[in-house]
Amino acid sequence: MKSGFGLNLPITESYWKGQVTMDGSHISQPDHTRDEDPVETREWLESLAAVIQESGSSRGQFLVQQLLGALRQIGVVDATQQFSAYRNTIPLERQGAYPGDLAIEERITSILRWNALAMVMRANQAFGDLGGHIASYASAAEIFEVGFNHFFRAGSDGAPGDLVFYQPHSAPGVYARAFLEGRLSEGQIGNYRQEVGGNGLCSYPHPWLMPDFWQFPTGSMGIGPMSAAYQARFLRYLDHRGLQPVGDRHVWGVFGDGEMDEPESIGALTMAARERLDNLTFIINCNLQRLDGPVRGNGQIIQELESLFAGAGWNVIKVLWGSEWDALFSRDTNHVLLRRFAETVDGEYQTLGAKDGDYNRAKFFEREPDSAALAKTMSDAEINALKRGGHDFRKLYAAFAAARAHKGRPTVILAKTKKGFGMGNAGESRMTAHQAKKLDVEALLEYRDRFRLPLSNEDVAALKFCKPGEDSPEITYLRARRAALGGYMPKRERNAPETVAIPPVETYAQFALQSDGKEMSTTTAAVRMLGGLLKDSQLGPRIVPIVADEARTFGMANLFRQVGIYSSVGQLYEPEDAGSMLYYREVRNGQLLEEGITEAGAISSWVAAATSYSAHGLAMLPFYIYYSMFGFQRVGDLIWAAADQRARGFLLGATAGRTTLGGEGLQHQDGSSHIVAATIPNCRAYDPAFACELAIIMDAGARRMMEQQCDEFYYITVMNENYAQPSLQAGAADDILRGLYRFGERGEADAARKVRLLGAGAILREVIAAADILFENFGVASEIFSATSFSELAKDAAEVERGRRHGAEIAARLSHVETCLPGKTPVIAATDYVRAYPQLIAPYVEARFVALGTDGFGRSDSRAALRKFFEVDRHSIVLAALEALAREGTIERAVLVEAVGRFGLTHPAASPWTV
Numbered sequence: 001m002k003s004g005f006g007l008n009l010p011i012t013e014s015y016w017k018g019q020v021t022m023d024g025s026h027i028s029q030p031d032h033t034r035d036e037d038p039v040e041t042r043e044w045l046e047s048l049a050a051v052i053q054e055s056g057s058s059r060g061q062f063l064v065q066q067l068l069g070a071l072r073q074i075g076v077v078d079a080t081q082q083f084s085a086y087r088n089t090i091p092l093e094r095q096g097a098y099p100g101d102l103a104i105e106e107r108i109t110s111i112l113r114w115n116a117l118a119m120v121m122r123a124n125q126a127f128g129d130l131g132g133h134i135a136s137y138a139s140a141a142e143i144f145e146v147g148f149n150h151f152f153r154a155g156s157d158g159a160p161g162d163l164v165f166y167q168p169h170s171a172p173g174v175y176a177r178a179f180l181e182g183r184l185s186e187g188q189i190g191n192y193r194q195e196v197g198g199n200g201l202c203s204y205p206h207p208w209l210m211p212d213f214w215q216f217p218t219g220s221m222g223i224g225p226m227s228a229a230y231q232a233r234f235l236r237y238l239d240h241r242g243l244q245p246v247g248d249r250h251v252w253g254v255f256g257d258g259e260m261d262e263p264e265s266i267g268a269l270t271m272a273a274r275e276r277l278d279n280l281t282f283i284i285n286c287n288l289q290r291l292d293g294p295v296r297g298n299g300q301i302i303q304e305l306e307s308l309f310a311g312a313g314w315n316v317i318k319v320l321w322g323s324e325w326d327a328l329f330s331r332d333t334n335h336v337l338l339r340r341f342a343e344t345v346d347g348e349y350q351t352l353g354a355k356d357g358d359y360n361r362a363k364f365f366e367r368e369p370d371s372a373a374l375a376k377t378m379s380d381a382e383i384n385a386l387k388r389g390g391h392d393f394r395k396l397y398a399a400f401a402a403a404r405a406h407k408g409r410p411t412v413i414l415a416k417t418k419k420g421f422g423m424g425n426a427g428e429s430r431m432t433a434h435q436a437k438k439l440d441v442e443a444l445l446e447y448r449d450r451f452r453l454p455l456s457n458e459d460v461a462a463l464k465f466c467k468p469g470e471d472s473p474e475i476t477y478l479r480a481r482r483a484a485l486g487g488y489m490p491k492r493e494r495n496a497p498e499t500v501a502i503p504p505v506e507t508y509a510q511f512a513l514q515s516d517g518k519e520m521s522t523t524t525a526a527v528r529m530l531g532g533l534l535k536d537s538q539l540g541p542r543i544v545p546i547v548a549d550e551a552r553t554f555g556m557a558n559l560f561r562q563v564g565i566y567s568s569v570g571q572l573y574e575p576e577d578a579g580s581m582l583y584y585r586e587v588r589n590g591q592l593l594e595e596g597i598t599e600a601g602a603i604s605s606w607v608a609a610a611t612s613y614s615a616h617g618l619a620m621l622p623f624y625i626y627y628s629m630f631g632f633q634r635v636g637d638l639i640w641a642a643a644d645q646r647a648r649g650f651l652l653g654a655t656a657g658r659t660t661l662g663g664e665g666l667q668h669q670d671g672s673s674h675i676v677a678a679t680i681p682n683c684r685a686y687d688p689a690f691a692c693e694l695a696i697i698m699d700a701g702a703r704r705m706m707e708q709q710c711d712e713f714y715y716i717t718v719m720n721e722n723y724a725q726p727s728l729q730a731g732a733a734d735d736i737l738r739g740l741y742r743f744g745e746r747g748e749a750d751a752a753r754k755v756r757l758l759g760a761g762a763i764l765r766e767v768i769a770a771a772d773i774l775f776e777n778f779g780v781a782s783e784i785f786s787a788t789s790f791s792e793l794a795k796d797a798a799e800v801e802r803g804r805r806h807g808a809e810i811a812a813r814l815s816h817v818e819t820c821l822p823g824k825t826p827v828i829a830a831t832d833y834v835r836a837y838p839q840l841i842a843p844y845v846e847a848r849f850v851a852l853g854t855d856g857f858g859r860s861d862s863r864a865a866l867r868k869f870f871e872v873d874r875h876s877i878v879l880a881a882l883e884a885l886a887r888e889g890t891i892e893r894a895v896l897v898e899a900v901g902r903f904g905l906t907h908p909a910a911s912p913w914t915v
C-alpha cells in the first residue's frame with residue numbers, strides 16, 4: 001500500500017479496508033469487510049490511483065460511482081455512512097489569500113478573549129453564584145471574529161442585513177466586542193449577569209432583556225438552529241410573495257457540537273436542503289466537548305455530523321487543521337496522518353489537546369513509524385503550536401467565503417476547535433472546561449503572556465478590562481471593518497418603520513357580531529374571520545396563515561384556493577383534485593405555510609413571521625392554527641423563546657378543551673394549555689365561548705400588535721362544537737377583553753338564594769343550562785358570567801393587590817374581579833381546563849369560590865359523557881352551587897340530597913383525576 005496513496009484519495013486505507021467505522025470503533029468485521037485477498041485489493045486500489053493520476057479525480061469518482069451502481073443493481077447495498085477523510089475540505093491550493101490584517105485581528109481577538117474572561121471572573125468574584133462560561137467563547141473566538149470582520153453584514157439605510165444566531169454561552173465574547181466598539185460601557189460589562197439594577201447584561205441572548213441588542217434567543221439549546229433554518233426560509237417566502245426582496249441577505253448560526261444532539265437542532269435540516277436555502281450557513285463549533293465531557297468520546301462527532309448533514313443534502317465544509325499543519329501534510333506522501341486521524345477517537349483528541357508537545361509526539365506521532373518520521377524534525381514547541389482549524393483565520397475565512405458563494409444548498413462549516421483554548425491547565429480541553437469560571441493568578445499571567453496582552457501584573461491580578469485607545473490600530477481597524485459591513489452587530493430594531501392599519505371589525509366579522517343565534521363553532525368563525533382579513537388590501541398581504549398538516553381538520557381548505565399554499569417551486573404535478581373548487585393549490589407566491597407534521601417547525605415559522613417587524617422591518621401578522629394539545633405542551637419552550645423575542649401574532653389553539661374534543665381521547669384532549677399560557681408574561685390568552693367574543697378579541701389584539709406595536713401575542717382557544725351563537729351584547733366589548741362580562745341572569749338580583757356562575761369556552765353553555773335548573777327547581781337565582789380569560793383577570797387583580805401594598809395610584813380602583821364579583825354571593829366557575837385555571841382568580845374573590853374543571857386524563861367518548869365524567873356538566877354545576885349555598889347556611893343540606901336523587905347524580909366513588 002504505497003505508491004497509489006501518493007495521490008489525494010479522499011479516503012484512507014483504513015476506511016477502504018473497513019477496519020474503522022465512523023464512530024472510530026474497530027468493528028468486529030462481517031465477512032464482506034474482511035480482506036480475503038490483500039494482493040487483489042491492492043491491485044484495485046492501485047488501478048484507481050493510476051486512473052486518478054492519469055485522468056483526474058472526477059474520472060476516479062465516476063468509476064467508483066459506476067462500481068457502486070453495479071453493486072446496487074445486483075442488490076448489494078452499501079450501508080456505510082458517507083463522510084470524507086479527516087481533513088480540511090478546502091485544500092491549501094484553493095484557500096486563497098486572506099483579505100484581513102492577521103496580526104491586528106489576532107491582537108483584537110486576544111483582547112476580546114481577555115475581556116470575556118475577566119467579565120465572567122469578576123462577576124463570580126463579586127457574587128459566587130452568578131455563573132457564566134469562559135471555555136466556550138475561548139473556543140469560538142476566531143469563528144466569531146472572522147464573521148464580524150469579514151462576513152456578518154449589518155442592516156444599513158433602512159435595508160435589513162444578515163441575521164446571526166450566536167452560540168448562547170459565548171455571549172461574553174459578543175459583549176466584549178461591543179465594549180471595544182464603544183456600544184457597551186465598562187459599567188455594563190462590569191455588571192455581566194447583574195441585571196436587576198438596570199445597567200447589566202443578560203447571561204445569554206435575550207431580546208426581552210436587551211431589546212436594542214439581541215435579536216434571537218438561543219439560550220435553550222436547539223432553538224437557535226431550528227429558528228435559523230426557518231428564518232432563512234421565511235426570507236425566501238417574503239421574496240417569493242413580492243413583499244421584500246431577499247437580495248443577498250444571509251442567515252448565519254454559530255452552534256455547539258453538543259447542541260447538535262437536540263432534536264430541534266437537526267429537525268429542520270432536510271427542510272433547509274429541500275428548500276435549497278443557500279442563504280443559510282451553520283458554523284458548528286466542534287470543540288468535541290459538551291458540559292459533562294466529550295460529545296462522542298468513543299467516536300468522531302465531526303465525521304458523524306458530516307454524514308448527517310451530507311445525508312440531509314447540505315454542503316459540508318470541514319475546517320479541521322490550522323495552517324501549521326500545511327507543511328506536515330505536504331510531506332505526508334503516504335497519508336499516514338489521515339490514517340492516524342481516522343484511528344483517533346474524540347476522547348483521545350481531547351486528551352491530546354490537554355497535553356503538551358512531548359505527549360503528542362509520543363501518543364500521536366510515534367504510534368506509527370511513518371508519522372514518527374514526519375514529526376521528527378519538529379521541536380516539542382512546534383508540535384504544541386499545531387493548531388486546530390477553527391482557530392485559524394485563514395482556514396475559517398476560506399470556509400465562510402465558500403459557504404457564502406455556494407449555490408443551491410445550505411452549508412455547514414464543521415470547525416474543529418479546542419474548548420477553553422488558551423486557558424492552559426485551567427481549562428484547555430479539560431473535562432471540566434465548561435464549568436470553569438476562574439483562573440488563578442498564575443494561570444492568568446500565563447494567559448496574558450500567551451496572548452501578549454498589554455496588561456501589567458497588577459492589571460492582570462485586578463482583572464482590568466483591556467481597551468486600546470480610540471486612535472489605536474486595533475480600534476481603528478475594528479471600526480473600519482464594521483463600517484465596511486454596514487455597522488455594528490448584534491443590533492435589534494424595536495419596531496417596524498411603518499404600522500399596518502387594521503380594518504374595522506364589522507368588515508370581516510359582522511356575521512359573528514350579529515349572529516342572532518346562528519349555529520357554528522368558534523373554529524369556523526375564526527377561519528371565516530381570517531378569510532375576511534385576508535381580503536383586506538392593507539392587512540391581507542401581511543397575514544401569514546400557518547398549519548402543521550391540519551388545515552382540513554379546521555375547515556381551512558378554502559384557503560388553499562383563496563391564497564394558495566406556499567411552495568418555492570410552484571406545483572410540479574397536476575393535483576388529484578384539480579377539478580374541485582378547493583383544490584390543493586401549491587404556488588410560488590402562496591400565502592399559507594403548510595409545514596407538514598412538525599409543530600416545532602410551524603411554530604418556528606410563526607416566530608419568524610411574528611418578529612418580522614423587527615428582523616425585516618416589515619410587520620407581518622401570523623396565525624398559527626393547531627391542535628391546542630400540541631402547542632404549549634409540545635413546543636412550550638419554543639413559545640417561551642417567542643415571548644422572549646417579543647413575537648407579535650396569533651396562536652389559535654383549535655379543537656381545544658378536554659371534553660369538547662370528544663372522541664380523540666387522552667393524547668389529544670387539552671386541559672392545560674391555558675395554565676401554561678398564563679405563565680408567559682406577554683401572552684394574552686383567551687377562552688371565548690362565542691364567536692362575537694372572539695371577534696372582539698381578534699380585533700383588539702390585531703390593533704395592539706399591528707397599530708400600537710405592543711410586544712405581546714395572543715393565544716385563543718377555539719372549539720369544534722357547533723352551537724347557537726348569540727349576538728354581541730351592547731357595552732360588553734371592554735369587559736370581554738378584561739376577561740369577564742355579565743352574560744345574563746336568572747331570577748331576582750336581590751334573591752335570598754343566589755349564586756354567581758362563571759363559565760368559559762364551551763362550558764359556558766352548561767353554566768347557562770345550570771342557571772335554568774337552579775332557578776326552576778330550587779328557586780336559586782344566578783348571575784351568569786362569561787369568563788373569557790382567567791389569566792387576564794388574575795394579572796389585573798394582582799396589579800391592584802400589589803398597588804395596595806405599595807400605596808400606589810392603582811390601589812384607588814377595584815380590580816375587574818372585585819368589580820364584577822363583590823360581596824359574599826358564592827361563585828362557581830367551570831371550564832374545560834384543569835381547576836387551577838379558574839383558581840387563578842380565587843384569591844381575589846371575597847365570596848366562597850368553587851372551581852370545576854377537567855383534571856385527569858382525557859378519554860374517548862361523547863361530549864355529554866365526558867362532561868358528566870369530569871363533573872363539568874350542568875348537573876354537576878347545579879350540585880356545586882347548592883353545596884356552596886348549603887355551606888353558607890343559605891339552604892338546607894337536604895336540598896342537595898334531593899338534587900342528587902332527582903337528577904340521578906350518583907357519582908362514582910373515584911374522582912375523575914384518579915382513574
Ligand SMILES: Cc1ncc(C[n+]2csc(CCOP(=O)(O)OP(=O)(O)O)c2C)c(N)n1
Pocket residue numbers: 135136139169219220221222255256257258259260285287289290291295419434
Ligand atoms: C435545552 C438546553 N439543555 C441544556 C442546556 C445547558 N447547557 C448549556 S451549554 C451546554 C453544553 C453545550 O455544549 P456544546 O453545544 O458542545 O457547546 P460548547 O460550550 O462546547 O461550545 C449545556 C448542556 C441548555 N442551555 N439548553
Ligand SMILES: [Mg+2]
Pocket residue numbers: 256257258259285286287288289290295
Ligand atoms: Mg462543544
